[in-house]
Amino acid sequence: xxxxxxxxxxxxxxxxxxxxxxxxxxxxxxxxxxxxxxxxxxxxxxxxxxxxxxxxxxxxxxxxxxxxxxxxxxxxxxxxxxxxxxxxxxxxxxxxxxxxxxxxxxxxxxxxxxxxxxxxxxxxxxxxxxxxxxxxxxxxxxxxxxxxxxxxxxxxxxxxxxxxxxxxxxxxxxxxxxxxxxxxxxxxxxxxxxxxxxxxxxxxxxxxxxxxxxxxx
Amino acid sequence: xxxxxxxxxxxxxxxxxxxxxxxxxxxxxxxxxxxxxxxxxxxxxxxxxxxxxxxxxxxxxxxxxxxxxxxxxxxxxxxxxxxxxxxxxxxxxxxxxxxxxxxxxxxxxxxxxxxxxxxxxxxxxxxxxxxxxxxxxxxxxxxxxxxxxxxxxxxxxxxxxxxxxxxxxxxxxxxxxxxxxxxxxxxxxxxxxxxxxxxxxxxxxxxxxxxxxxxxxxxxxxxxxxxxxxxxxxxxxxxxxxxxxxxxxxxxxxxxxxxxxxxxxxxxxxxxxxxxxxxxxxxxxxxxxxxxxxxxxxxxxxxxxxxxxxxxxxxxxxxxxxxxxxxxxxxxxxxxxxxxxxxxxxxxxxxxxxxxxxxxxxxxxxxxxxxxxxxxxxxxxxxxxxxxxxxxxxxxxxxxxxxxxxxxxxxxxxxxxxxxxxxxxxxxxxxxxxxxxxxxxxxxxxxxxxxxxxxxxxxxxxxxxxxxxxxxxxxxxxxxxxxxxx
Numbered sequence: 001x002x003x004x005x006x007x008x009x010x011x012x013x014x015x016x017x018x019x020x021x022x023x024x025x026x027x028x029x030x031x032x033x034x035x036x037x038x039x040x041x042x043x044x045x046x047x048x049x050x051x052x053x054x055x056x057x058x059x060x061x062x063x064x065x066x067x068x069x070x071x072x073x074x075x076x077x078x079x080x081x082x083x084x085x086x087x088x089x090x091x092x093x094x095x096x097x098x099x100x101x102x103x104x105x106x107x108x109x110x111x112x113x114x115x116x117x118x119x120x121x122x123x124x125x126x127x128x129x130x131x132x133x134x135x136x137x138x139x140x141x142x143x144x145x146x147x148x149x150x151x152x153x154x155x156x157x158x159x160x161x162x163x164x165x166x167x168x169x170x171x172x173x174x175x176x177x178x179x180x181x182x183x184x185x186x187x188x189x190x191x192x193x194x195x196x197x198x199x200x201x202x203x204x205x206x207x208x209x210x211x212x213x214x215x216x217x
Numbered sequence: 218x219x220x221x222x223x224x225x226x227x228x229x230x231x232x233x234x235x236x237x238x239x240x241x242x243x244x245x246x247x248x249x250x251x252x253x254x255x256x257x258x259x260x261x262x263x264x265x266x267x268x269x270x271x272x273x274x275x276x277x278x279x280x281x282x283x284x285x286x287x288x289x290x291x292x293x294x295x296x297x298x299x300x301x302x303x304x305x306x307x308x309x310x311x312x313x314x315x316x317x318x319x320x321x322x323x324x325x326x327x328x329x330x331x332x333x334x335x336x337x338x339x340x341x342x343x344x345x346x347x348x349x350x351x352x353x354x355x356x357x358x359x360x361x362x363x364x365x366x367x368x369x370x371x372x373x374x375x376x377x378x379x380x381x382x383x384x385x386x387x388x389x390x391x392x393x394x395x396x397x398x399x400x401x402x403x404x405x406x407x408x409x410x411x412x413x414x415x416x417x418x419x420x421x422x423x424x425x426x427x428x429x430x431x432x433x434x435x436x437x438x439x440x441x442x443x444x445x446x447x448x449x450x451x452x453x454x455x456x457x458x459x460x461x462x463x464x465x466x467x468x469x470x471x472x473x474x475x476x477x478x479x480x481x482x483x484x485x486x487x488x489x490x491x492x493x494x495x496x497x498x499x500x501x502x503x504x505x506x507x508x509x510x511x512x513x514x515x516x517x518x519x520x521x522x523x524x525x526x527x528x529x530x531x532x533x534x535x536x537x538x539x540x541x542x543x544x545x546x547x548x549x550x551x552x553x554x555x556x557x558x559x560x561x562x563x564x565x566x567x568x569x570x571x572x573x574x575x576x577x578x579x580x581x582x583x584x585x586x587x588x589x590x591x592x593x594x595x596x597x598x599x600x601x602x603x604x605x606x607x608x609x610x611x612x613x614x615x616x617x618x619x620x621x622x623x624x625x626x627x628x629x630x631x632x633x634x635x636x637x638x639x640x641x642x643x644x645x646x647x648x649x650x651x652x653x654x655x656x657x658x659x660x661x662x663x664x665x666x667x668x669x670x671x672x673x674x675x676x677x678x679x680x681x682x683x684x685x686x687x688x689x690x691x692x693x694x695x696x697x698x699x700x701x702x703x
Binding site: 026027052053055056059060061087088089090093096097100 | 495
């Protein structure tokens with residue numbers, strides 16, 4: 001009888017421990033795409049501010065990557081800097097400083113690309129974030145959202161951004177947008193459809209002064 | 218088929234209503250006796266069920282009250298015993314400390330008295346003895362001699378001189394003796410004072426014992442009251458338990474506040490050791506580690522207080538031999554000191570981490586003034602304050618054992634009283650419900666009769682006519698319906 005009771009207690013204990021160790025990822029993953037095409041490179045200095053703001057808000061265990069959007073963005077080579085912050089806060093601070101230096105260096109030496117492959121960047125972002133295994137994922141697109149693919153590049157692929165928050169930052173108006181604002185609105189609408197059909201949430205933040213109050217990671 | 222389809226037996230709603238009313242009246246009239254019985258029996262069943270339940274609840278309440286009184290008296294007896302025991306220990310200490318030296322004190326007093334007596338004896342004034350030849354001088358002085366006899370004059374002169382000389386000598390001797398006596402008396406002064414001090418000390422000790430005995434008498438009176446289970450004792454203990462419960466709750470709330478501050482002091486730096494991202498059951502592992510450290514400190518504090526016999530939560534520790542208990546107390550104190558030192562270190566680390574965080578944030582914002590602010594030379598004050606708190610709080614939390622013990626003991630009484638009150642309310646509610654059901658049954662019967670007042674009136678008229686021939690002989694009986702009601 002006593003053995004049975006002991007066995008039952010042991011089983012309950014094991015079940016309890018199993019329940020205890022089951023954890024859900026609560027860390028955050030942020031992937032930022034920076035448009036480096038044409039005249040948009042002039043906007044990159046402001047992107048630095050966004051990156052610094054994100055760095056200041058991320059906590060140990062979170063993941064962050066910054067990638068450029070160029071002619072073919074579906075590539076690891078386009079990732080400018082990436083980091084998964086250490087568990088220890090002191091190490092995290094060191095990592096943040098190194099990350100900032102890497103971005104500074106990149107901004108100084110960046111050259112404009114001929115084409116803009118945002119979809120490729122998005123695919124790369126979702127792949128990277130899924131691999132990182134973070135709990136709450138955010139993709140930031142710092143671009144005018146004007147996709148200009150090189151001939152032969154196939155990007156008619158549905159996005160897999162289920163549960164992701166996709167935020168378009170500083171979506172500048174082009175000259176042609178001024179002539180026909182419908183172009184701008186259509187561009188935004190197209191991206192919203194793409195993201196929402198992929199299971200993601202869409203948001204646009206153009207006023208960078210309100211960034212800190214609007215952007216919730 | 219809707220309700221209206223069944224209801225509307227003719228095109229006129231009024232006619233349909235009249236039809237249904239008449240039909241229902243007839244049906245209700247036919248089923249009247251059975252319906253009355255059914256309603257009354259149901260209400261009585263419910264009434265009795267409620268009464269029985271209320272009785273059971275009251276029995277349970279009485280048992281709880283009895284049990285509460287027993288527990289209260291037992292706790293009161295234990296507390297009174299502890300106080301009396303402590304008072305006796307104090308008396309014992311006083312007796313051991315002061316009265317154990319009483320033989321020595323007595324000897325000392327006797328010696329002092331003997332010395333004083335000897336000095337007194339020595340200081341007694343002895344009158345100087347007159348010289349023996351004074352009588353011879355008187356005889357010479359009586360010799361009849363002619364005036365101008367030089368012989369007699371010379372003799373008398375010699376005698377006079379000798380007398381003066383002797384007198385001076387005696388005076389000097391007397392003065393010396395007096396001086397000696399005064400010296401002896403002077404020497405007695407400190408001895409008198411010492412004697413007075415010794416007697417004062419004895420008086421103080423005796424008075425202290427008398428005071429203690431009065432306190433013991435008072436406690437013994439209370440103890441006797443508890444033993445005799447008097448109402449006064451029970452009331453006094455209940456009131457005392459309530460007061461203690463609220464005071465202990467207040468102190469525990471303060472202690473919880475201290476524990477929360479302590480938690481915040483060490484949770485963040487602990488993430489440097491155990492990581493700050495992993496979770497167990499939704500709680501960050503560094504938070505769990507901080508909580509564990511605080512709980513271990515609390516446990517050590519409890520054990521230390523127990524080993525010092527300040528609290529009596531764990532009889533096993535209290536029952537240990539004194540030697541073992543003291544050893545354990547030192548071990549607990551050592552662990553507590555070690556944990557307090559760790560906390561002080563963690564508090565220091567927290568400050569460093571916060572400075573580093575602030576510097577990183579300032580750097581990311583490109584805010585130079587913030588960096589300067591972070592590097593302020595006054596930061597050592599907050600660092601020292603945090604370290605001090607980290608070191609002191611574990612020791613402060615140690616004293617939680619005292620209100621915790623009071624809380625545990627008094628909560629038993631308070632919870633018992635709350636349970637008593639709840640059961641009383643429940644019993645009252647059940648009784649009320651039972652009565653409500655009873656009167657509801659009677660009311661339903663009356664309402665039932667009200668609905669079929671027409672056939673009942675007809676019935677009464679018919680019965681009245683049937684009784685008319687014998688009406689003069691017997692007075693008319695009360696209404697049958699009222700019989701049913703009653």
